[in-house]
Amino acid sequence: MVKPESNPPLSRRERLKREREARILNAAATVFSEKGFHQATIREIADLADVADGTIYNYFADKFDLLIGLLSRLAEVDRLQEELTQAQQKGAQAFFETAFRQRLNRIMQAEKILQALLPEVLVNRELRQRFYQQYVSRLTSLLEQYLQQRIEQGHIRPVHVPLTVRIIQSVLIGLLFVRILGDEPLGSQWEKVPQVLTTLLFDGLNPREEEDDRPGLVADA
Amino acid sequence: MVKPESNPPLSRRERLKREREARILNAAATVFSEKGFHQATIREIADLADVADGTIYNYFADKFDLLIGLLSRLAEVDRLQEELTQAQQKGAQAFFETAFRQRLNRIMQAEKILQALLPEVLVNRELRQRFYQQYVSRLTSLLEQYLQQRIEQGHIRPVHVPLTVRIIQSVLIGLLFVRILGDEPLGSQWEKVPQVLTTLLFDGLNPREEEDDRPGLVADA
Amino acid sequence: MVKPESNPPLSRRERLKREREARILNAAATVFSEKGFHQATIREIADLADVADGTIYNYFADKFDLLIGLLSRLAEVDRLQEELTQAQQKGAQAFFETAFRQRLNRIMQAEKILQALLPEVLVNRELRQRFYQQYVSRLTSLLEQYLQQRIEQGHIRPVHVPLTVRIIQSVLIGLLFVRILGDEPLGSQWEKVPQVLTTLLFDGLNPREEEDDRPGLVADA
Amino acid sequence: MVKPESNPPLSRRERLKREREARILNAAATVFSEKGFHQATIREIADLADVADGTIYNYFADKFDLLIGLLSRLAEVDRLQEELTQAQQKGAQAFFETAFRQRLNRIMQAEKILQALLPEVLVNRELRQRFYQQYVSRLTSLLEQYLQQRIEQGHIRPVHVPLTVRIIQSVLIGLLFVRILGDEPLGSQWEKVPQVLTTLLFDGLNPREEEDDRPGLVADA
DNA sequence: TATGAATGAGGGTTCATTCAT
DNA sequence: TATGAATGAACCCTCATTCAT
Structure with a gap:
């Protein structure tokens, strides 16, 4: 019923990736909700997610794409x-x-x-x-x-x-x-x-x- | 419609001022509603209100104050x-x-x-x-x-x-x-x-x- | 013979503008020729021209437009x-x-x-x-x-x-x-x-x- | 055409290395000539050469060294x-x-x-x-x-x-x-x-x- | 008081380079 | 040795605000 996504042999690399993406989205939600999208800076989100600025762009095309990511989630x-x-x-x-x-x-x-x-x-x-x-x-x-x-x-x-x-x-x-x-x-x-x-x-x-x-x-x- | 405030005769100067302020607020409402506060630029509002950028600052303390102005109105x-x-x-x-x-x-x-x-x-x-x-x-x-x-x-x-x-x-x-x-x-x-x-x-x-x-x-x- | 451009009643404002544009182009020529277009930074050109970074963008659409400006000159x-x-x-x-x-x-x-x-x-x-x-x-x-x-x-x-x-x-x-x-x-x-x-x-x-x-x-x- | 350097038998490993280096240089020449050195990205060259970004750095010290490589060739x-x-x-x-x-x-x-x-x-x-x-x-x-x-x-x-x-x-x-x-x-x-x-x-x-x-x-x- | 050019801080984004795997 | 994700310095450009005229 609930697509069990039961292909668990995720490689360590893959798990790290997912976890990072989640951390970034969480950080984005926090910062956006506190300051608003435009007041929020990528720097701040990156800091909160404990990644480098550039890393965010390995997961999301641009700042706006973080919103899309939140909506999807x-x-x-x-x-x-x-x-x-x-x-x-x-x-x-x-x-x-x-x-x-x-x-x-x-x-x-x-x-x-x-x-x-x-x-x-x-x-x-x-x-x-x-x-x-x-x-x-x-x-x-x-x-x-x-x-x-x-x-x-x-x-x-x-x-x-x-x-x-x-x-x-x-x-x-x-x-x-x-x-x-x-x-x-x-x-x-x-x-x-x-x-x-x-x-x-x-x-x-x-x-x-x-x-x-x-x-x-x-x-x- | 109900404008009970119309007590003083209002000098020509004063009328012009009010009219200008109204034009600016109208322009702000239009641009803000279309693009959002942060996407909107003072330039665009000034253009639409047919005044110079700097003039807006004679009526409103800063960009945010335009929102306060809209709320007041x-x-x-x-x-x-x-x-x-x-x-x-x-x-x-x-x-x-x-x-x-x-x-x-x-x-x-x-x-x-x-x-x-x-x-x-x-x-x-x-x-x-x-x-x-x-x-x-x-x-x-x-x-x-x-x-x-x-x-x-x-x-x-x-x-x-x-x-x-x-x-x-x-x-x-x-x-x-x-x-x-x-x-x-x-x-x-x-x-x-x-x-x-x-x-x-x-x-x-x-x-x-x-x-x-x-x-x-x-x-x- | 050589179009004398003899409309000299240029306002002070206008003269300043031309002079500024010339300074910017000179600075651009210098910095570009020394470092190359891509190595050159707007900051450096602005400094050399003794204007603020943003001022350059009142005269030229973008960095590339400085090259067009040089070519025109x-x-x-x-x-x-x-x-x-x-x-x-x-x-x-x-x-x-x-x-x-x-x-x-x-x-x-x-x-x-x-x-x-x-x-x-x-x-x-x-x-x-x-x-x-x-x-x-x-x-x-x-x-x-x-x-x-x-x-x-x-x-x-x-x-x-x-x-x-x-x-x-x-x-x-x-x-x-x-x-x-x-x-x-x-x-x-x-x-x-x-x-x-x-x-x-x-x-x-x-x-x-x-x-x-x-x-x-x-x-x- | 005239390849008089063909003295040593060259191990398979060595041949692969040379071939890779040649592919990288070819790719660099193509991308540089099309976009210019600064517009070209290591990523693009790596893609065209069919190697990973990092691999290029096993053959060339840095991006500039690719130019030196081209000049040498x-x-x-x-x-x-x-x-x-x-x-x-x-x-x-x-x-x-x-x-x-x-x-x-x-x-x-x-x-x-x-x-x-x-x-x-x-x-x-x-x-x-x-x-x-x-x-x-x-x-x-x-x-x-x-x-x-x-x-x-x-x-x-x-x-x-x-x-x-x-x-x-x-x-x-x-x-x-x-x-x-x-x-x-x-x-x-x-x-x-x-x-x-x-x-x-x-x-x-x-x-x-x-x-x-x-x-x-x-x-x- | 109106103007609009000058200012310069700020930020999104790119990308060469590194390095753990 | 090859990989490719992470890094973060660097930079172009925008635009709210100021201020000389």
Whole structure:
């Protein structure tokens, strides 16, 4: 299932190479996320990765290619489809809560990389397109299919599928954004977000007959 | 539109100065949004504003100060409080739909400026804090107050107010983000978003007894 | 006659600009001729010209453009046609002696520039073509016309005009080359060359009845 | 062709080494002549020679040493003295025509190497001196001796021997130069040059009583 | 106050050379 | 001895900023 990459007789040389590339990408993520792509210098990344400046160019064509490398790693590690497929066996609401939790976890894990990428994504056409295709539209497609299906099954109200999916996508990205902005409640209560979000999405703000007493719905901080 | 500051007669000299500053800021917004802050050059902005390079430094301390200028203009023109106060006279759902429409309209009007600012907001601590305070947290506060009130009045289900408000904020910012990414449905159906979003927020995805037949809920594109 | 460029009301600013450009080109000629184009650094040229590195780029697009600038100056200052036209009023042999003297003088005056240009001329296609057109082929054409005419008039033996002219051209360039190589006799007896060359070219090596007693034909060094 | 050095049996190992060195020098000549010494990279030469970068440094001390290697090969292969000695048995004019033909043939054969060397010869003091000694002055000396002798024998008019010889040398180098410049007539009629040059050198441009009808003296292209 | 040329620090990138394998 | 990845010094060029006019 998960391409096991099980050709492990990697030569020592090959292992060193991979390890070096990883170190460089890590360093790039750190420096980019702290200073921004343009403020970051190759020198600084090289120092942090403990290689010489020139070595970076044995692994990446140029500075921008480091961003591409980060984006690739982002997409590569992500098990988006598999995760979502598993979650589909649950009910609709549980599916969304699971999906949100997965996505928000991923975002948190990859926060540094995302913080390195996002600013340039907004600015660079090529990166923007790659990011949209490799990162955004994949989730969009899956959600559209899922939502459509569930609507047809009557498990979900008939809504404007494309826009609803965009709205859901936007929440996720927006949450990352506001989190990066340093918003305190989001920073400290990130784990609660999936549930609040799911409840909101399913039950809405409208008051119901039956009072809802589940914990976590009211701020306790 | 609402220019209550028009008290003093303003000398010809003064008018010229203001007009020049506006031209410079416009040029900066255009160039920054197209190329990004770091790719943009003072020369290019000066050319577009039809002034000499050096002139810009009579109006702004340095290149970064142009961003501050754009942020100020963003906040300055915005009638956030007044608009929301007006909307509060409506019912809760109508309030949100109005508020969303206002916000999304503002976002669209100021898209160029926002596209110029956002990348640097993610990268520059000072700008980030200013942006958060002048642009994000103002809405957050107002929404928190409003939501709290309505919950106490029983018009809205008791929800986790801080996170709910962050989620709402995130939708707005995220929508802008996905729009900038070039997402087609968002680009072409931007006007429908407020209603879809409001319905989603209030009624949720859960199916109800009574079928919902209001127009615009199902994609027709 | 010599376009006097008599629009002297050059502003002070303009004069300074021209003077700066000249200083830069002089410095470039010096450094290029001493170290070669690739060994030369912009820093060094700037220092010698007493300007900042960046200033050079206000006058020349890039390092290579300095070579183009040198080539232009070479062609610009040269009064090739006028000089030759004057010389045409003399007899054939006197014409050539005059022409050789003019050319060899020019070469000596411009030796630094030529030494800066030649190596790159051999290496860079664009410069090669420009050099050939602006510097070499102009003389070639004039000589071809002149030789053809004189042959038709019977003042010169019928020879293979194109090759003969190339041979003459080659002597001039070759003499410069051997001079640059540091050849001593050429360095110290450069002024004798035109006469020796002319005699050789007209009378040849074949011995004649009448012994030739003109001075300068036998080495006295 | 004439390989009298073939005394020792040469081990397989030794043969491989020589062959490798030859491949490297060939590659260097090709790349240098096409791009120039400084534009050429060791990588490119190594690729063309089908060896690794580092291998080149087992054969040559550094990049510059490749030029020295080319110069050595140039001098080594050249049978200057033997060829000229043979030619001396002819009459003076035949001698020169033979000598010119030999030299111009050599130049053509070695054009690539010369084109690789000349630019750096003009720029690098050490290479310049070596080139002058190993390539230029050897011919100069031989010609000076020969010319002096013939003059004393009365077969050649008494001319300024040192300068005359320099002029002859200069023609050869200059012809190579103009050829490299891409001059068309020289490129296509290179074989005619020795004869035209010899006639010019011996008979001069002065018209004679007897009309000269030998072929090849008038351009037919 | 507007101008725009001069400034020069800064950084991405190249590539000859080294050296562990 | 051959390999080829790592090294890091070196350099062209950009461009924000200054300042004489």
